[in-house]
Amino acid sequence: MTAAQILTLTIDGKHVSGLAHETLLQVALENDIAIPTLCCLEGLSNQGSCRLCMVEIAGTTKPQPACVTLIQEGMVVITQSENLRTYRRTIIELLFSERNHICAVCVANEHCELQTLARDLGVDHISFPGRYPALPVDASHDRFVLDHNRCILCTRCVRVCAEIEGAHTWDIQGRGIRSLITADFNSPWGQSTTCTSCGKCVQVCPTGALFEKGRSVAEMLKKRPSLPYLVSNRTREQQ
Amino acid sequence: MPASQPDQSATDKRWKTINLVMQRHDHRPEALIETLHAAQEAFGFLDPETLAYIATQLDVPPAKVYGVTTFYNHFNCSPRGEHFLEICTGTACHVKGTDRIAAWAQEKYGLEPGQTTADNRLSMVEVRCVGACALAPVIITDGTLIGAKTIAETTDLIEEWLHDDAP
Amino acid sequence: MTMHLEELHQLADDRRRELEGFAHHILVCTSLGCPKNKEIIAAFRQALTNSEAGEKVLVRKVGCMGLCAAGPVVLILPEEIYYQKVAPGDAAEIVSALGREPVQRLLLPSDLPFFTRQYKNVLALFGRIDPESLEDYLAAGGYEAAVTTITRMRPTEVIRSIDKSGLRGRGGAGYPTGLKWSTVAKAQGKKKYVVCNADEGDPGAFMDRAILESTPHALLEGILIAAYAVGADCAYIYVRAEYPLAVRRLKRAIREALRANLLGTAICGSAFSLTIQIRLGAGAFVCGEETALIASVEGGRGVPRPRPPYPAEKGLWGRPTLINNVETLANVPGIIQRGADWFAGLGTEKSKGTKVFALTGTINNAGLIEVPMGMTLREIVEEIGGGIPGGHTFKAVQTGGPSGGCIPAEHLDTPVSYENLSALGSIMGSGGMIVMDETTSMVDIVTYFMAFSMEESCGKCVPCRVGTAQMHTLLKKFQTRTAIDDDLTTLESLCHLVRNTSLCGLGQSAPNPVLSTLNYFRPEYLERITGPVDPCRQEEKQ
Numbered sequence: 001m002t003a004a005q006i007l008t009l010t011i012d013g014k015h016v017s018g019l020a021h022e023t024l025l026q027v028a029l030e031n032d033i034a035i036p037t038l039c040c041l042e043g044l045s046n047q048g049s050c051r052l053c054m055v056e057i058a059g060t061t062k063p064q065p066a067c068v069t070l071i072q073e074g075m076v077v078i079t080q081s082e083n084l085r086t087y088r089r090t091i092i093e094l095l096f097s098e099r100n101h102i103c104a105v106c107v108a109n110e111h112c113e114l115q116t117l118a119r120d121l122g123v124d125h126i127s128f129p130g131r132y133p134a135l136p137v138d139a140s141h142d143r144f145v146l147d148h149n150r151c152i153l154c155t156r157c158v159r160v161c162a163e164i165e166g167a168h169t170w171d172i173q174g175r176g177i178r179s180l181i182t183a184d185f186n187s188p189w190g191q192s193t194t195c196t197s198c199g200k201c202v203q204v205c206p207t208g209a210l211f212e213k214g215r216s217v218a219e220m221l222k223k224r225p226s227l228p229y230l231v232s233n234r235t236r237e238q239q
Numbered sequence: 240m241p242a243s244q245p246d247q248s249a250t251d252k253r254w255k256t257i258n259l260v261m262q263r264h265d266h267r268p269e270a271l272i273e274t275l276h277a278a279q280e281a282f283g284f285l286d287p288e289t290l291a292y293i294a295t296q297l298d299v300p301p302a303k304v305y306g307v308t309t310f311y312n313h314f315n316c317s318p319r320g321e322h323f324l325e326i327c328t329g330t331a332c333h334v335k336g337t338d339r340i341a342a343w344a345q346e347k348y349g350l351e352p353g354q355t356t357a358d359n360r361l362s363m364v365e366v367r368c369v370g371a372c373a374l375a376p377v378i379i380t381d382g383t384l385i386g387a388k389t390i391a392e393t394t395d396l397i398e399e400w401l402h403d404d405a406p
Numbered sequence: 407m408t409m410h411l412e413e414l415h416q417l418a419d420d421r422r423r424e425l426e427g428f429a430h431h432i433l434v435c436t437s438l439g440c441p442k443n444k445e446i447i448a449a450f451r452q453a454l455t456n457s458e459a460g461e462k463v464l465v466r467k468v469g470c471m472g473l474c475a476a477g478p479v480v481l482i483l484p485e486e487i488y489y490q491k492v493a494p495g496d497a498a499e500i501v502s503a504l505g506r507e508p509v510q511r512l513l514l515p516s517d518l519p520f521f522t523r524q525y526k527n528v529l530a531l532f533g534r535i536d537p538e539s540l541e542d543y544l545a546a547g548g549y550e551a552a553v554t555t556i557t558r559m560r561p562t563e564v565i566r567s568i569d570k571s572g573l574r575g576r577g578g579a580g581y582p583t584g585l586k587w588s589t590v591a592k593a594q595g596k597k598k599y600v601v602c603n604a605d606e607g608d609p610g611a612f613m614d615r616a617i618l619e620s621t622p623h624a625l626l627e628g629i630l631i632a633a634y635a636v637g638a639d640c641a642y643i644y645v646r647a648e649y650p651l652a653v654r655r656l657k658r659a660i661r662e663a664l665r666a667n668l669l670g671t672a673i674c675g676s677a678f679s680l681t682i683q684i685r686l687g688a689g690a691f692v693c694g695e696e697t698a699l700i701a702s703v704e705g706g707r708g709v710p711r712p713r714p715p716y717p718a719e720k721g722l723w724g725r726p727t728l729i730n731n732v733e734t735l736a737n738v739p740g741i742i743q744r745g746a747d748w749f750a751g752l753g754t755e756k757s758k759g760t761k762v763f764a765l766t767g768t769i770n771n772a773g774l775i776e777v778p779m780g781m782t783l784r785e786i787v788e789e790i791g792g793g794i795p796g797g798h799t800f801k802a803v804q805t806g807g808p809s810g811g812c813i814p815a816e817h818l819d820t821p822v823s824y825e826n827l828s829a830l831g832s833i834m835g836s837g838g839m840i841v842m843d844e845t846t847s848m849v850d851i852v853t854y855f856m857a858f859s860m861e862e863s864c865g866k867c868v869p870c871r872v873g874t875a876q877m878h879t880l881l882k883k884f885q886t887r888t889a890i891d892d893d894l895t896t897l898e899s900l901c902h903l904v905r906n907t908s909l910c911g912l913g914q915s916a917p918n919p920v921l922s923t924l925n926y927f928r929p930e931y932l933e934r935i936t937g938p939v940d941p942c943r944q945e946e947k948q
Contacts, residue, residue, distance in 0.1 A: 049867045051907045062906050068712040090903050093874035127896055128876045153865065168300035172707070172865070173309040175690070177875040177882035182309075184301040185287055185294075196302060212766040276647065276686050303706070310864075311705040312689030314645050330610035330804065330840045331766035333854050367689060369648055370612035371438050372764055372838075373474030373772035384441055387475075387868035 009075035024066040024077060025053055035079050036088055036117050038095075038206055039154040040067040043227020044163060050154060052088050052117070055079045063087070085121065092118050097128040098177070099135065100149040102208075107220035110210030114152060116206075135180075140190030143213055144202050146181065151209035153179055157201035162226055169195040181209075200225060254282035261296055268299045271307055275314055284318045312367065320355040320362040322401060323381055329368030331375035336390050340378060341365060343394050361401065410675050411553050414544060414666070421541035429462040430504045433482040434492075436467040436777065437619050438651055439474035439612075439773075442494065443467070446478055449497035457501050465928065469620020471533035472524075475772040476514055481533060489516035508633055519789040520771045525752070527760045528778045530738045532620045540662040543623040551742035556676045563766040564635040565591060568738065570746035572758030576613075577603055577694070577731030578809065578835045579911070580757070580824040583760050586728060589635040589718040593726035599723060600633045600641040601729045603699055607646070607691035608807035611838030613762040614732040616774050618645065618652035621736070622659035626669070626682065628735030631742060633680050636728050641680060642703055646687045656684060688846035691808075691856040691862035693811060695910045696721075696729045698864065709864045710910035731836065733762055753779030757823035761834070767804075769796050777822070784818040787841055798843035802926070806835030808855040808862075809915035811922025812848060831922035833915070838914035849934060852882040852919045870913030873904040884934045891935055898924065 004019040011024075011033050018027035023046070028035050038050040046067045054063035058076035063084060066077075078084075095114060103109050117196075135148035155172065158181070162168040169192050173182035183192045189211040202210040203222050259277030259402040274297065278289050285308055294304040308314045324344070326337050344350050344363055355362040371377050374386025378393060380400045385393065416445060425431070432450050436443045447465055454460035458928060471479045476490035480500065489500060489512040496512060503509050526532070535542035555564055569584025590598060602625065606614040617625060629641050645653050660682055663669040671679040685703050692698045693708040696717050702708040703722060721727025737759060741749045749759050757779040763786065766772045770792035783803060787793070794800050802812040811832030813820070820826050824834045842851065860874040876896070880897045883889040901917035908914045 048909060051867050051869050051909070054907055065712060065909075070714075086899075087903055087907055090899070091868050091907070094868055095878065097876065098872045121865070127329055129879060131875065131879075152868075153871070162300070170308035171300070171302035173306055174865070175310050175707075176861060176863035176865040177871055179871070182302060182305055185290055185305045187301075269703075271705035272688060272702065273686065273705075276688065299705075300941075307705070307707055310690060310709075311687075313686060328609070330807065330838070330851075330854070331772075333609075334767050334840060334842060334846055334851070367607065367648065367691070368609035368611070369438070370606065370615040371474075372610050372612055372766035372840075373439055374441075374477075375766060375772075384438065386441070387477075 007073045011077045018071050024069045035066050044159040089121050092123050093126045095152050096126050106208040107211045107215045109218040111221050113206035138189050140188035150207045156204040160200045160204045167194045246263045284315050320359045322361045324363045325366045325379040327377040329370050331372035335376040337376040339390050418544035428464040433467045433468045433481040435471050437470035440477035445494045449494035453497040453501040468533045469537045470616045473773045475636050488513040507792045525778045526776050527740050537703050551739040552627045553674050555631050556678050561635045567746045571741045571749040576733035590726050590728040597725045598638040599722045599727040600638045602643040603692045604732045605643040605687045607694045608836050608838045610840045611836050612764045613837045617736050617836035622656045628738040631738050639679050641682045641684050644685045656836045692864045692912050709866050754823045763837045763839045765839050768843045769841040780821040782819050782821050794843050801842050801844045804840040806833035806859045807838050810835045811918050814926040829868050848923045848930045849884045852923050853885045855919040867909040870908040887934045889935045
């Protein structure tokens with residue numbers, strides 16, 4: 001592989017540089033510029049679906065997702081503006097209105113990425129009526145629980161299971177507002193024939209939708225595995 | 240997961256066409272949707288055994304097969320009744336009031352779109368624009384397109400159609 | 407088997423001579439829009455066996471004749487006599503009137519503005535040839551353009567010609583076709599694909615269905631030229647499963663073309679090869695979006711992915727892929743045959759050529775029409791469409807389906823072009839034009855469209871998945887007259903969020919019907935607010 005080209009750009013007035021194959025989000029993080037994200041996780045493919053990392057790029061009319069936008073020479077990027085803050089707040093509000101997020105009784109209370117972002121962005125009320133769907137809880141697995149009520153459909157579990165563990169136990173069933181995480185042929189998780197019970201999905205879940213059995217309110221602290229470490233180690237072992 | 244085709248003896252012929260579709264695509268995963276079409280054509284709906292068989296044959300993870308099946312409106316996982324009524328919900332049909340046909344059917348047969356009557360006589364679904372907008376309001380009765388009628392004429396025709404071969 | 411141009415000409419000549427051997431042709435529309443056509447054809451055949459002139463008359467099944475509202479339509483050639491609302495029982499009378507005074511009570515005047523004000527290019531062979539006969543298409547000059555292209559032109563010349571014609575994508579966005587072709591042609595990689603988007607999901611649009619049902623070979627010819635120009639040897643046609651007749655005719659056309667070596671290897675003795683495969687859609691509007699369409703052709707969930715990379719660079723299985731809509735490709739043979747200048751001479755400065763529209767709703771002459779770009783909406787609605795039936799008045803015309811907007815009466819004199827329709831807050835879209843009279847509530851129609859967008863959202867990105875659902879909830883409140891003043895503010899801000907932050911075109915354009923009606927029909931929203939109304943806001947619009 002030839003040496004990657006180094007590009008320079010401006011993010012929030014700060015001159016930064018990065019490699020040609022890097023995304024805006026990567027370069028921002030390397031330079032301690034915080035951009036909120038929910039679906040993105042280092043080591044997994046990026047799908048640009050939560051739309052929280054939208055940033056403004058000079059010369060474009062619409063905001064762009066930082067996680068899937070490659071840097072370009074001379075790019076001028078703004079990650080914080082009143083418009084962007086409003087968009088991000090509204091997206092968080094939409095997520096809260098979508099399902100039954102009741103932090104006070106959630107295992108992930110105080111350790112939840114959705115909750116933390118809401119706090120950071122100053123979300124103090126939800127402008128939309130709650131949809132309060134009647135969703136099941138799958139506790140059929142002997143070690144883990146899936147609570148659809150707290151799921152934000154970020155698909156980190158789907159991706160970690162397919163891309164890192166190689167089991168592809170999870171996928172999405174249905175579409176649109178009726179989408180649900182599903183195991184195998186919509187089987188109870190405990191009866192899945194593909195699940196290896198590795199627990200990666202539980203650890204990467206940003207909310208309390210996937211958790212370990214026996215955890216009570218606020219007790220579910222996730223041990224985030226280093227996915228790039230797993231991948232590079234595995235590649236080395238195979239050689 | 241069953242690796243063999245379920246209930247082979249009873250449905251041999253129908254499985255043949257499904258297997259043929261998969262063969263034509265060298266059993267590559269990309270044949271999934273084509274195979275689901277063939278299976279639904281053969282059996283009228285997609286049951287868990289069928290999905291499991293297709294998943295094994297095409298080497299597609301079960302969750303992915305289920306995800307694809309439930310993504311598309313065309314695939315249905317439960318069997319249909321003896322008669323099949325499709326009500327077009329395209330814009331032109333909406334403007335001409337096909338929602339009133341659905342409401343009428345609900346009152347008369349107690350059917351919500353997507354349901355089948357308890358006696359298994361009639362299944363009713365709302366379908367996306369069938370592209371016969373100039374004939375709005377459009378319904379399809381067992382594959383026969385009926386259009387360019389008033390709502391009252393249309394509901395009369397549905398009654399007539401269902402009585403046609405009543406015992 | 408290799409077939410050369412001369413042999414194709416021979417086939418065409420034979421068919422032409424055969425057709426000329428008949429004194430009269432009875433052409434019966436066999437499109438979806440004209441039901442009972444099988445019975446009608448049988449009745450004509452029966453009537454002819456009982457008639458002396460029987461052997462001198464040919465009954466032919468043809469594609470859509472356009473005026474679906476008058477269907478079933480029958481055309482008598484060479485006299486050019488149109489009969490409307492023909493029933494099987496009328497066959498004997500029509501047969502006995504051949505060569506004499508036409509049957510007055512069924513007569514459809516051929517000097518109607520519906521016929522005379524149109525300019526037919528894509529629709530030129532509609533209702534004139536048997537869609538299931540390659541020979542019919544050849545006899546009408548079909549495949550001439552493709553064979554000329556493949557045997558006598560260089561790919562760059564073809565692209566230059568399409569570029570010069572000014573043809574733009576007819577699927578909705580209006581991207582310059584020549585530019586798209588040259589991007590794919592220049593893209594790195596040996597293996598390239600052409601995908602024809604025939605997933606006509608816009609409710610109220612049936613242009614593509616009619617093309618597939620009436621002149622399937624014209625589409626194949628367009629694909630041939632496109633594939634040759636960009637260097638692809640494999641093409642897919644992604645068709646809606648909801649169009650069974652179209653699929654059947656397309657399959658048959660592909661078989662016929664293969665047999666005549668117009669598809670397959672070494673086409674017409676050249677070094678160019680092409681296979682065309684059909685992929686059935688399965689009922690997902692979002693698959694009209696090109697990256698979702700690719701995902702679906704690959705056998706997966708039709709979920710869009712962020713662009714770039716664009717399909718022209720990384721499309722089907724990561725290879726450069728040209729994706730064009732049916733009508734776009736159907737325009738191509740005409741451009742090659744009649745020249746880029748001819749095409750560029752039609753239409754407006756930036757919107758060239760003609761456009762096919764599906765004219766429906768509360769309008770007298772509902773059907774399929776083709777007009778030069780730049781014709782005003784008024785001419786389309788009032789002259790070609792024949793105005794509003796039943797003493798009602800025009801209220802709005804909806805273009806672009808769930809991604810478009812409602813255009814009110816005061817803008818009826820706008821010439822149709824991509825730019826003008828966008829400026830009015832709507833879009834050209836694929837060509838659905840739904841006319842609404844004063845009895846249609848704008849809030850109701852917008853709620854209908856939002857329900858559509860909500861149900862068709864793939865659910866991947868949050869603004870579209872939850873935003874369309876929340877917009878639908880808000881619109882329902884207006885529909886049921888339970889809205890409060892705040893709801894209008896929330897609705898508008900939600901529209902902007904969903905438009906600016908959604909991942910794909912479905913979400914980005916889902917607010918369009920709301921925004922356009924809030925612009926033109928705001929009082930209809932305001933009168934449905936039962937809570938406290940901000941008086942300033944009400945005055946500002948009056």
